[in-house]
Structure formats: structure tokens, C-alpha cells
Amino acid sequence: MEVVYMNMASPIRHIGIFCAFAASIMPIAASAETIGNVKIRNVGNQGTQLYALLEVVPPGCANxxxxxxxxxxxxxxxxxxxxxxxxxxxxxxRMDYTVRAGGICWIDLVEI
Structure with a gap:
């Protein structure tokens, strides 16, 4: 009986190259939304969560x-x-935010 050994490095390398190429040409959906020109009505904290009360309701947010x-x-x-x-x-x-479960908005980035 003859034992045949396969070099798995070559197929794995080709799969890795394909994935890198595909990732570079395929568009990726952004998970954050952006809103701009928003006034802050109030800021505070509740436990370890900071919050900002905005003048407007950002799109997708519950409040x-x-x-x-x-x-x-x-x-x-x-x-x-x-x-x-x-x-x-x-x-x-500019404020980038992510809408979490229940329409809760979570700040990702903020600029004045």
C-alpha cells in the first residue's frame, strides 16, 4: 500500500489569496450611521453609561x-x-452611531 502525502500549504495559501482579493473588491456594508449639525441639549451619565440628549431623533433611533x-x-x-x-x-x-436592539443609539465617533 502506497501512502500519498498532500502538501496542504499550497491549497490553503490559494484560499487565503482569494479571500484577500475578494475582500478588496467587494463592498462592505457600514454598520454605523452618520448624522451632522446636531445640537446637544444635555449630557449626563447613568451608571457607567454616558448619554447625550440631542435636539433631533437620529434616523433609526427610538428616541x-x-x-x-x-x-x-x-x-x-x-x-x-x-x-x-x-x-x-x-x-x-458629525456623529457616527450604531443602532442597537430596541432602537438604542450608541455613539461610535463624535466631532465638533
């Missing part, structure tokens, strides 16, 4: 509240930007 976590450094930066916008009465020029 005009957007949340972010205070447990991360990014969340603390988001809160400082939101506070700055609130105190200076400047609108947010």
Missing part, C-alpha cells in the same frame, strides 16, 4: 438619546467633546 460607555478612555473623550459642544452651544458637526 433622541445617544449613549456611550464611561469605562473606556474613548468614552471619556466622547464625554469631553459632548460637554464642550453643550457649554459652547456649538452643534456637533
Amino acid at each position: 433622541n438619546v445617544a449613549y456611550h460607555s464611561s469605562e473606556t478612555q474613548a468614552g471619556q473623550y466622547v464625554m469631553s467633546i459632548l460637554l464642550s459642544a453643550k457649554l459652547t452651544q456649538r452643534p456637533i458637526s
Whole structure:
């Protein structure tokens, strides 16, 4: 009986190259939505969740509240930007958000 060994590195390498090529040419749907020129009515925290009360209801959201976590450094930066916008009465020029279950909006990025 003859034993035949296959070199699996070559087929695996070809699959990897195909996946990399396919990923570079196929469009990927963005998971975040963007809204701009929004005034902040209020900011606060509830436990470890920061929130911003917006003048408008962002598309897809259940209400005009957007949340972010205070447990991360990014969340603390988001809160400082939101506070700055609130105190200076400047609108947010851009807010990227993700709509989670129940229409709850979660801030991904915020710019003044």
C-alpha cells in the first residue's frame, strides 16, 4: 500500500489569496450611521453609561438619546467633546452611531 502525502500549504495559501482579493473588491456594508449639525441639549451619565440628549431623533433611533460607555478612555473623550459642544452651544458637526436592539443609539465617533 502506497501512502500519498498532500502538501496542504499550497491549497490553503490559494484560499487565503482569494479571500484577500475578494475582500478588496467587494463592498462592505457600514454598520454605523452618520448624522451632522446636531445640537446637544444635555449630557449626563447613568451608571457607567454616558448619554447625550440631542435636539433631533437620529434616523433609526427610538428616541433622541445617544449613549456611550464611561469605562473606556474613548468614552471619556466622547464625554469631553459632548460637554464642550453643550457649554459652547456649538452643534456637533458629525456623529457616527450604531443602532442597537430596541432602537438604542450608541455613539461610535463624535466631532465638533
